[in-house]
Amino acid sequence: MKEQTTEIFKRFGERIQYVRKIEHITLDELSKQSGLSIGQLRKWESGNSLDCPATDMYFIAKALNVDMEYLYYSEIEASIERFYLAYKLSVLPEHIQESLMKKLDEYQNQNNLSIEFWDEIITIVADDDSELSEELQKLIRQRYDKNEP
Numbered sequence: 001m002k003e004q005t006t007e008i009f010k011r012f013g014e015r016i017q018y019v020r021k022i023e024h025i026t027l028d029e030l031s032k033q034s035g036l037s038i039g040q041l042r043k044w045e046s047g048n049s050l051d052c053p054a055t056d057m058y059f060i061a062k063a064l065n066v067d068m069e070y071l072y073y074s075e076i077e078a079s080i081e082r083f084y085l086a087y088k089l090s091v092l093p094e095h096i097q098e099s100l101m102k103k104l105d106e107y108q109n110q111n112n113l114s115i116e117f118w119d120e121i122i123t124i125v126a127d128d129d130s131e132l133s134e135e136l137q138k139l140i141r142q143r144y145d146k147n148e149p
Helices: 002-022 025-036 038-046 054-064 068-072 080-091 094-107 115-128 130-147
Strands: none
Touching: 002 025, 002 038, 002 054, 002 068, 025 094, 025 115, 038 054, 054 080, 054 115, 080 094, 094 115, 115 130
């Protein structure tokens, strides 16, 4: 049981750290936004604490703009990145989720995920937010530019 608890808190810390990095939130900013000490946040991120009061978890989740369930989900996932992506997709409005599933079903049997495919996905996810759409397109193009021979 102790091994499982240790693994859960290790993942808890990894999730905090991963979201901070994705959202460009420093430990100092998280401390200020959550009202928790940098030292305690560091202990949780490193997995060196097997205790986190629910109120502290709530403040961390709120500061990171995620649900407490995401931080403390007890199943151990293989990829923290995929788990975060699945979580973010799950909190999208239902009409966006449905449109994404429809588009992904159309491309399911194709191995060619072209820039046009990603442009369509971005259009669905951005949901008429031109600033978000431009930012996502910029990120996709950067990735494609890196991977081209």
